Amino acid sequence: MIRQAAVVFLALLPLAISIPAAYLSWLAFPSVEALHMVVTGLVWVFTFAVGTQLFWKGVELLAQKR
Amino acid sequence: MVTAYSMARYESKAFPSRGISGVDIHKADRPVRAEMGGLAVLVAMAVASGVFLGLDFSNDGSPVLFAAVASTVAFTGLVGVADDVLEISQKVKPFLIVVAAVPLMVYLSQRAFIFIPLLGDVHLGLLYPLVAVPLAITTSANFSNLLAGFNGLEAGCAAISIGTMSFLSDLYGHPTVAVLGAILTSAYLGFLMLNWYPAKIFPGDSGTLMSGAALAAMGLAAGLEFEAIVLSIPAAMDFALKMMHRNPFKQRHELGNTTVRPDGTLDPAPYPALVHAFMKVSPIRERELVMSVLATELLFAITATAIAVIFL
Numbered sequence: 607m608i609r610q611a612a613v614v615f616l617a618l619l620p621l622a623i624s625i626p627a628a629y630l631s632w633l634a635f636p637s638v639e640a641l642h643m644v645v646t647g648l649v650w651v652f653t654f655a656v657g658t659q660l661f662w663k664g665v666e667l668l669a670q671k672r
Numbered sequence: 673m674v675t676a677y678s679m680a681r682y683e684s685k686a687f688p689s690r691g692i693s694g695v696d697i698h699k700a701d702r703p704v705r706a707e708m709g710g711l712a713v714l715v716a717m718a719v720a721s722g723v724f725l726g727l728d729f730s731n732d733g734s735p736v737l738f739a740a741v742a743s744t745v746a747f748t749g750l751v752g753v754a755d756d757v758l759e760i761s762q763k764v765k766p767f768l769i770v771v772a773a774v775p776l777m778v779y780l781s782q783r784a785f786i787f788i789p790l791l792g793d794v795h796l797g798l799l800y801p802l803v804a805v806p807l808a809i810t811t812s813a814n815f816s817n818l819l820a821g822f823n824g825l826e827a828g829c830a831a832i833s834i835g836t837m838s839f840l841s842d843l844y845g846h847p848t849v850a851v852l853g854a855i856l857t858s859a860y861l862g863f864l865m866l867n868w869y870p871a872k873i874f875p876g877d878s879g880t881l882m883s884g885a886a887l888a889a890m891g892l893a894a895g896l897e898f899e900a901i902v903l904s905i906p907a908a909m910d911f912a913l914k915m916m917h918r919n920p921f922k923q924r925h926e927l928g929n930t931t932v933r934p935d936g937t938l939d940p941a942p943y944p945a946l947v948h949a950f951m952k953v954s955p956i957r958e959r960e961l962v963m964s965v966l967a968t969e970l971l972f973a974i975t976a977t978a979i980a981v982i983f984l
Contacts, residue, residue, distance in 0.1 A: 609953040609954040610950055610953065610954065610956070610960070610964045610967075611967075612953070613949050613950055613953055613964065613968075614964060614967050614968045614971055615971070617905075617906065617909060617946075617968050617971070617972075618971065618975070620905070620909060620912070621902070621905055621972075621975070629790055629791070632790075632791055642794075643794050643796065646791075654908070654912065655912050655915075658909050658912040658913055658916070659916065661909065661913075661949070662913060662916065662944050662949070665949040665952055665953060666952070668952075668953040669952040669953050
């Protein structure tokens with residue numbers, strides 16, 4: 607039960623990583639608005655993918671400790 | 673809810689004998705169950721929407737918004753029905769869903785801004801109706817089509833996400849969108865009564881595509897795009913995990929499906945997926961697995977609600 611709950615909360619990781627990263631990229635690269643949005647979107651997608659990889663690493667660590 | 677339940681009950685009895693059926697591979701005895709349960713949700717939505725539009729005498733244009741969102745959801749449901757019957761190619765399906773999004777693209781043709789918390793209003797111009805709307809509908813529909821395959825999972829996630837979006841739409845002053853959301857949530861709950869473990873009927877592509885399209889369409893119509901993205905994250909994570917494999921979307925053919933152990937617990941197939949994460953960390957039965965995924969969806973529903981309330 608605790609392990610299942612840990613996975614549920616671990617699932618917040620991609621969102622927790624990607625939102626600050628996208629916000630920082632928005633602040634860092636002020637430019638034409640549509641292009642700005644595309645850059646921010648790409649940063650968001652990339653960091654979301656990284657967060658999802660970290661989620662899976664976390665799951666594998668939990669599984670090893672069974 | 674009553675219409676969806678009655679229709680699903682009829683389908684669960686009539687469809688298997690007509691060949692509209694699938695094997696429940698996560699049961700030891702592998703029973704054959706009715707497919708295309710999304711048709712029950714679609715019929716219930718059509719009946720309730722007809723009643724609502726017939727009784728609505730408001731003169732503010734909101735029935736047009738209701739009709740645009742409902743049409744997009746219904747057309748996506750019809751694409752799902754066609755897919756259940758004819759097995760449409762994966763390459764063609766997204767384009768058919770883009771066509772289904774046309775009513776909403778037309779309705780939102782004058783809108784050029786998207787509101788993103790912390791960033792404010794972002795001007796997209798014509799990209800909003802021509803790119804953002806169809807992309808959101810087809811992406812969300814296909815994401816929800818991937819996170820599926822266990823009794824009660826798809827309908828449960830749909831009820832939580834669409835129910836939350838309905839509440840938020842009302843909070844943001846879009847009661848018509850909220851009514852459509854309430855209709856869809858009740859329809860999915862009515863269907864869930866027969867889809868819950870041990871399921872008598874599966875939603876099929878009609879049920880899964882429609883729930884994703886409904887979430888995105890409601891988010892776009894009510895200007896709650898970011899909250900719709902947050903509600904889609906469990907499905908988006910499942911997609912991202914499946915993309916991690918060297919041969920995305922062919923894992924099931926190469927590595928097989930989740931199997932059932934003699935004690936009833938599930939043995940995950942050896943590739944990343946959201947449901948496999950829960951199976952890997954501790955022995956788990958199908959019903960507990962679905963409860964865990966629904967708890968994840970609920971956590972994101974709470975997160976989306978918190979974001980919406982903070983930026984109200």
